[in-house]
Amino acid sequence: MVNGPVVHGMDRTLGSRQLAALLSAVPHPDGRPGYRALAEGVRRLLLDGRIALHVRLPAERELASALTVSRATVTAAYDLLREDGFARSRRGAGTWTELPDGHRPANVASFSAEDGVIDLAIAAPGAPEAELAAAFAEAGVLLAQRASTPGFHPYGIPELRAAVAERFTRRGLPTLPDQILITNGAQQALSLTLGLLGRPGDRILVENPLYPNALDAMRRVGLRTAPVPVTAEGWDPELIDSALRQAAPRLAYLIPDFHNPTGHLMPPEQRLSVLESARATGTWLVIDETMTDLALDVPGAPPFASLAPRGMGEQVVTVGSLSKTHWGGLRLGWVRAGSRLITELATARVPADKSGSVLDQLVGLGLLARTDEVLRERLPRLRAQRDALADSLARHLPDWRWQLPPGGLTLWIDLGRPIASSLARAALAQGLRIEGGARFGADPGTHEHRLRFPYTLPSEVLEEAVLRLTTALDSGLNAAGAEASRPQWVV
Template sequence: MDRYLSARQLARLVQVPAETRPYYKALAESVRSLILDGRLAVRVRLPAERHLAEELGVSRTTVTTAYDRLREQGYLESRQGAGSWTALPDPAALGVEGPWVVSDDEGRLPLHCAAPPATSYLGDAIAAAAEAYHRYALGMGYDPIGVAPLREAVARRYRERGVATRPEQIMITAGAQHAIHLVMSLLVGPQDPVLVESPTFSHAIDVARLRGARLVPVGIQEDGWHLDLLECALRQSAARLAYVIPDFHNPTGHLMGDEDRAALVAAARRNDAILLADETWAELALDDVGPRRPLASFDTDGRVISIGSASKLWWGGLRVGWIRTTAALVRRLALFRASVDISGAIVEQLAVTHLFDRLEETRADRCRSLRASRAALVAALHAELPSWTFTPPPGGGSLWIRLDAPIATPLADAAAARGVRIAPGPWFGVDGTLEHYVRIPFTQPPDVLTDAVHRIAAGTGSYGYRPAEPLTPTL
């Protein structure tokens, strides 16, 4: 016998205030949250749009629009003449509204994204680039590998960090995400196993899914990586590519020690796997952690591909990243890239070339501001949400916070209603797990973070507890 809800039963569950605007969006989000936290089971038939509209006291168009939104997001399936049933999105589908993209300007504090503002040195760098670009204007302007001065600057920085690198081993990309996409698109095919950490950078998961890869998650523990678990997963899955973040891991903030880095590369060698190492946060150590060798420094046979970016150190709007690998693979990637975007923008590349000349100054400024913001966020959380637990990371840009109950997604919905967008744990997982966690970055100014925590705490009342008490879900 089919399970179903009456209009009165569903209206009692959604609890959307009549004055909420836009009402259809709040109604859809409420139903989605009910499904995600298990209070509304999958394959349950929902009431007809007309009946629910009558019960809620809204127009039928409003309910129809909410149902349409749920269908687009994969939380509702419908059949003509038979009704609509609750569902879960296909794990391999990104949906029409990715969690990182806001479809309209809702004026919310953007704490879902760990992106610092532009460095104060950016204006000088752009001015210098404007003076130098005419040297390139006589040519075609297409260089799929990147302009020579920037490739040399990136290679020099790797040499300074202890990794012998030639400019021919560097490819300039439109940010780190572009670099991940190029590498995975070239090396990964449908149903190929790809090892990822859990949690991990959400966009890397998206790329692997777009390629039709079979994701092999390996959990990162409270104390960091357990190399025996990682190698076991490599061996059992036969994964030939592993995406890892050894430097101030996103989102946990963990920093892999040199002994574990050497062991990871050795494990990859034994299992004939390639390591795609994301070093986006590598330059931003906020505490004294001592020197750390890049993962590529332990590589002897070209199985470590390193990815970096200008976004965290200087500014995400520059859209400049890079890949360090073998010269042969750089040539393959350049040929493959030509089918996608041909080349990056010259002026931005020249600006980043100049910023490399002021790397130490900009890094000192960035770390100083991140330390102040980290301190403000930690203090605000301790004061207003003391039951949440976390370990402040020694670098990077965010806190990975454990809640007292698996309600990260509805908590994020409640925060959004208070004007703050935060990233719930499942964004960083493979199979809808990590509902005990949220990520909150400290890349915004201290006063913004303090205000954001106050708003989040004010919205927790919808879960039946005061901020100073342990978090428990209301069933």
């Protein structure tokens, strides 16, 4: 792991010692010439989001001194980076990071009802049919009993608030119903929280890569992101601590449970470290638990807030939903926070959205009561689909690399070269909608060598998706993408 802050777009110049420290953590294959190893290290740091696009690299003489190599080695490395399109230079302005032509980030996810299109921009399972039908039947009876009431519940119906509170309590975080706000999905929960706690211009610490809809919500509020990397090894608490102390963000947004898109699970000791750092800086922690029940190979973790030191509990805000574990079609989520903050969130919600659907909340109440049954069927199926996808990729695309995640819904694939956006466009021409890694970058241009591949569809469909990707690679990467006028998103 590398100590020190991550270099992002607001830091326009990268110091020689800082780059040398970052490069020391990048392994290089044995036997490669020094200048090639140096160029490869910079390229990987750029694609992994540890250094940003359009950041000025150190002067050749300074970097040579920091690395204890000859200036000729650095000059040759910079020449190679420029030749491959990962750097540009201008006389008097120096050398700065860039991406090769034709590898610009592109969002290709768009709604379509076209037959035969496999949509992997959506990483969410379908509904558990038997449990959903039973929950609807129960909800019908309960709804009839409420027909004489106005039906407005800005905080959520009392029964569902109590059920969500009891769920937190059962997992190790004692919670009262008045600490719960029911929302229309986790996205609304996050948007309300960011809008209440953040102000335009405030900094927010975020993971890189991160869930793009969360990034969009931050932009709408006018927050400035301070990214820290989530790498193949997961999080680096020292980097998080450094970023918190140096950037002094008002908020931090983290997905510690089967992180979207990497699938990593943050260890308990790292959670404690993050909590201590946030307490020292007074930073609000917004914890996204939408994936927490999707533990495939390891036990599920207790709530992040349950580890908070005494007196810090109200500094941690938790958002969750039924979308990833049960069904996104209900649009049911929640915020768990101090009761005063819940009141403020409900007050902020009313002008735009007075109340959620009573019917959906009653159905959600029935589904929550059947969570054990839902997961008993769902987790083994997801595990089998994950393993089938990994097997298919190993057979058809053996040069690609990934780590098998212990939970969550997606593989985070290293393509080995920055072709993700072009590949996504080419795949769309083959009837496959999938998201390149740049869509998940907190810094523009990062993760262009990555692809997020959900395993939420049946194994035979995943096999067909891999075959279509193979065809897209074989047919070239210049196919036109989706029309720019169509709505674009990723789930």
